[in-house]
Amino acid sequence: MEKTDNLAKNIKNGDIRAIARGISIVENGGYEREAILQELYTEGQSYIVGITGPPGAGKSSLIDLLINELKNHFKKIAILAIDPSSPFTGGAILGDRIRMQKHTGDPDIYIRSMASRGHLGGISGATKDAIKVVSAAGYDLVIVETVGVGQSEIDVVKLADTTVLVLVPGLGDEIQAMKSGIMEIGDLFVVNKSDRPESEKLATTVRWIVDEHYKEEAYKPPVILTSVYKNEGIEETVRGIMAHKDYIYENDIYKQKRKMRIEDDIRGLLEEKLNSFIEHHIKYPERIEQWVEKVYKGNSTPFDIVKEIHENLIIDVKEEI
Numbered sequence: 047m048e049k050t051d052n053l054a055k056n057i058k059n060g061d062i063r064a065i066a067r068g069i070s071i072v073e074n075g076g077y078e079r080e081a082i083l084q085e086l087y088t089e090g091q092s093y094i095v096g097i098t099g100p101p102g103a104g105k106s107s108l109i110d111l112l113i114n115e116l117k118n119h120f121k122k123i124a125i126l127a128i129d130p131s132s133p134f135t136g137g138a139i140l141g142d143r144i145r146m147q148k149h150t151g152d153p154d155i156y157i158r159s160m161a162s163r164g165h166l167g168g169i170s171g172a173t174k175d176a177i178k179v180v181s182a183a184g185y186d187l188v189i190v191e192t193v194g195v196g197q198s199e200i201d202v203v204k205l206a207d208t209t210v211l212v213l214v215p216g217l218g219d220e221i222q223a224m225k226s227g228i229m230e231i232g233d234l235f236v237v238n239k240s241d242r243p244e245s246e247k248l249a250t251t252v253r254w255i256v257d258e259h260y261k262e263e264a265y266k267p268p269v270i271l272t273s274v275y276k277n278e279g280i281e282e283t284v285r286g287i288m289a290h291k292d293y294i295y296e297n298d299i300y301k302q303k304r305k306m307r308i309e310d311d312i313r314g315l316l317e318e319k320l321n322s323f324i325e326h327h328i329k330y331p332e333r334i335e336q337w338v339e340k341v342y343k344g345n346s347t348p349f350d351i352v353k354e355i356h357e358n359l360i361i362d363v364k365e366e367i
């Protein structure tokens with residue numbers, strides 16, 4: 047325990063090596079993860095911005111430029127780049143480092159690529175934990191970069207206070223998909239590579255869809271054209287992020303999001319504990335085959351089996367819970 051105490055203390059002091067070690071621990075899961083998060087849980091609060099979009103949309107390049115502007119609004123910025131497709135290889139990691147290398151010497155900027163590894167909660171669980179580590183270390187803004195628009199990204203997006211969806215011309219079918227669902231996840235829509243001629247048309251289409259979708263809503267996401275090459279639309283994007291932040295603060299949405307995350311943490315942990323309790327007490331791996339066989343032969347049903355197990359599990363629930 048002493049070791050964890052020390053590590054937590056060093057993280058709280060903003061020590062870079064301790065932060066890196068802390069994130070590795072939470073990525074790998076297990077007992078140490080719990081010990082370190084317990085120490086850090088109540089420390090620090092950071093604003094979380096998710097940047098998501100298809101591969102190669104220019105997310106990392108954009109973040110690199112956005113950071114310059116965001117430094118006017120936040121003291122310390124952490125960037126967590128998520129790569130669910132290749133958790134172990136260095137490809138994306140190296141790429142992101144190169145794209146954001148302007149900032150590597152800056153003590154107020156921390157860049158880290160994330161892998162899900164053994165984490166029970168998958169990539170969104172690992173990211174959530176890593177956010178806690180950097181928040182405790184005093185980073186008041188965390189940018190989470192995720193690739194694609196699948197379920198795992200949507201899970202990560204749920205972690206964010208503000209989500210920026212980055213689109214590029216040439217998506218074709220993806221616009222269709224946007225109409226159903228994807229539209230819900232962006233608080234800002236950025237059409238990047240505006241130096242390309244087709245981007246204007248895409249922005250028009252997105253604006254049209256946003257107008258339709260958010261007709262009745264109090265908040266309407268802006269659609270912003272950006273070009274990393276021409277350094278255009280960057281200030282506007284940051285203004286959009288800050289405006290959304292103001293909006294969610296003023297409407298108590300921010301507070302609700304925080305509470306939802308706490309609820310998630312409690313539920314997640316409880317489930318984890320109950321699962322391990324069950325595994326421990328019913329010798330699941332040895333008996334599962336036997337149960338399957340019984341049901342397969344028509345001698346029982348999953349309902350009967352679980353009912354029997356349930357009746358035999360003596361959980362002494364004290365009144366005050």
Ligand SMILES: Nc1nc2c(ncn2[C@@H]2O[C@H](COP(=O)(O)OP(=O)(O)OP(=O)(O)O)[C@@H](O)[C@H]2O)c(=O)[nH]1
Nearest residue numbers: 100101102103104105106107193238239273274275
């Ligand atoms: N023409 C043009 N190219 C851009 C622009 N922004 C980024 N790119 C290029 O697009 C490519 C991908 O950029 P990244 O920043 O790596 O994109 P990403 O979305 O982070 O990519 P992944 O993380 O791999 O999904 C690079 O070759 C960039 O130089 C832009 O505004 N215009």
Ligand SMILES: [Mg+2]
Nearest residue numbers: 105106142191
């Ligand atoms: Mg990237």
